[in-house]
Every structure is written in C-alpha cells, then in structure tokens.
Amino acid sequence: MFDLIAILFFWTPLILFVYHWFIFPLILFLIVKIRRKDKKVDLPQYLEFPRVTIAIAAWNEELTIGTKLRNCQELDYPADKLEVLVGTDAVTDRTNEIVQSFAESDSRIRLITVNERVGKSAVINMLAEKASGEIILFTDADVLLEPQALKAGVARFRDPKVGMVATAYVRRNKEGNIAESIWDRYENKLKELEGMIGCTVGISGYAMFVRRSLVRPLPHDIINDDYVLGIFVFLQGYKSVYEPKSVVWTKVEPPEIEFTRKARMNRGNVQQIFRYSRILLPKYGAVAWVLFSHKYLRWFVPFILLSILIASAIKITIPFFRILLILQLLTYLTTPLVPYVKGNLRKFLLPQYYIWVNWALIVGYWQYFFGKRVKYNWLRTERRAD
Helix, strand or coil: CCCHHHHHHHHHHHHHHHHHHHHHHHHHHHHHHHHHHHCCCCCCCCCCCCCEEEEEEECCCCCCHHHHHHHHHCCCCCHHHEEEEEEEECCCCCHHHHHHHHHHHCCCEEEEEECCCCCHHHHHHHHHHHCCCCEEEEECCCCEECCCHHHHHHHHHHCCCEEEEEEEEEECCCCCCHHHHHHHHHHHHHHHHHHCCCECCCCCCCEEEEEHHHCCCCCCCCCCHHHHHHHHHHHCCCEEEEEEEEEEEECCCCHHHHHHHHHHHHHHHHHHHHHHHHHHCHHHHHHHHHHHHHHHHHHCHHHHHHHHHHHHHHCCCCHHHHHHHHHHHHHHHHHHHCCCCCHHHHHHHHHHHHHHHHHHHHHHHHHHHHCCCCCCCCCCCCCCCC
16 A cells, blocks of 8 residues: 555655645635735725726637627726727738728727738737737737726736736636536636735736736747746736636637647647746745646646556555546546536536546647647637627
C-alpha cells in the first residue's frame, strides 16, 4: 500500500489532485475570511466616470457582430465616455460592412481594419494603440454584456492598485452538459476568492477590463492572449480582481466543439509554461502561489490521472487498487459517450465529462509539440446562426 512505487505514482499524484481541487480553495477561503476581519477599505465614488474603450477583435463575424454592437449601444454608461472599436483582420464576409453601417449612425463606433492577415494578437495591439479610454474592455464578438456590466467592472478601478478586472460569465443553451454548469460555478467562485487577495488568474477572454496604461504589445504568435495580458498586469505589480456584478453571456457549445476549444486553449497553456513561468518565482508572492495552485496544476492533471491509473494497474494484486482500477477503466471506456448522451442522462456522466476535458488537454499538448505551426493564431470557435 505504501511502498516506493505507490508513494511516487499513486499517493503523491493523488495528494496533488486533492490539493488542487479542494485544499487550495479551502486555504484561499480561510485567508479571505481572516483578511476580511482585519482589513476593510472604503474607496471613493467616481465623481465622473472614466472614459472606456470597448475593443472587439473580429474575424468573419457577420453572424454575431450586429447583435454585439447593439448590445454595446444598450449598456448603461455615459454615452460621451464610451467608444467602441472593432478591429478586423482581412475578413472575407460582411463583417466590415455591418460595422460600418453602425458607425454611420453612431459616432462612438469605429472600424479599424487591415487588408492582409496579421493575426489576432496584432489586431489587439492595434486596438490598444488606438484606444482613447483609460479603461479597455477586451471582449469577444459573440459575447453579450448585461446593461450594468460596464459600470460594475469599471467601478473596481477606483482602487489605483487594480490593473485588471475579470467578469462573471454565464453560458446558456440546451446543448450544454450539467458538468459545464458545475465547472462554471466553481470557477467563478474561485476567481472571486482570488480577487479578494488581488490575484484572480482565471481571466476569461470573453470580456476582461484592463487599465490602458498597463497594456503591453502581445507577441504575434501568442495563442491565449487573455492570459498573457493578465501576466503583464501582474509583472507590473498591479492586482487583478473579480466583479460578480459584471455579468456577460455566451453560448454553451456542443461537446465536440468544446473539446476543440479546450485543446486549442491548452496548446496556448503549454506555450505559456515555456514563456512566462518566471511569474512563479517567490518574489511574486501570492500571485505565484495562486497561479501554481489554480492553473499550473490543472494543466498537469492529465499526467496525474495517468500516473494514478498506471500505479493502480501495477498494484492490482492489492484489493484497494484492484477496485480503483476497475472504476477508472469503466470511466475511461464510457467517456466516448459524452458527445452522444442528451438530456437528463448527462448528469450520470460527470466523471466521464471530466476525463473528456482532460483528453482535450492531452490533444493540446500533442498539437503544441507535434502539430503544424499556424502563422496567425486566430483559431476561434466556429459561429452558428443561432
């Protein structure tokens, strides 16, 4: 039960797994609870709202861009303090035409375009350079904001130490898996706790606020631009917080599309491990701890699960490991059912969905090390007319 093989390949990975999902959030909760008692800061109200730029990087978004711009027009924010910049990258559909039609009747909306492919990072850099707002809201074209989302997010910048604000995203439609809903609630709560110590690391590119003075040019080949923008904020000594009242809406994609999206994201995660792991140095304090506990351990969960599986097989003569191996194999063998099971039956496949997600992470590793290099990293999820 506790020989060298079991300790190295079963108990140590299992402890890391339990730490990542349960012990780390518990420690975070306790830290927040203690700090709440010791420290309460009353921030001044805005006498005048700061100017905000909504920056939308778009490529072939004719199915979504009209709805997105109408949503921006309906936000509860002083009209003279808001601009909407749409940056497009050699689109081949009607995106530019649709944006231009909005710009003709609303001076706050402006189209910035290039005629040859430069990639998403270059478009984001271009938008940041053209932005006139003190605060930039980077947001995807297929995401909608609740009317109060802008004011709620901007209000957090009354704290001069805040450099980035994460929004609360909600994914809704009938094609989603109940596991995604559980995952989202867990992630949002974790980000909220992290934000209370100024270290929200789970920033989503759906919609994220950044102080313009902290934005730095992104490398042209960056895959996860949202993560890297957050790293730049931390490296400059600023906090990242979470605002639960700044709510944005997006669609749940079918499992096969979600699988592709997660694989792409993990391809970016591997890139980040090689380029930005210096953020884990002790000098970055709580940020380093939160990043390691929340992000880095999660990226290595597939290997943790594989180690537990192998150790269980090696120790199959011991009843405990034999039963555990059988349960694992049953879960793995039924995981391919995830895309096909519909309705209420999905709730019975929660473990399988978790394995499904980790398969996507493994595909991301494979794509990074052995896949074809893409010159322009603009591999977004395919849009649907609904």
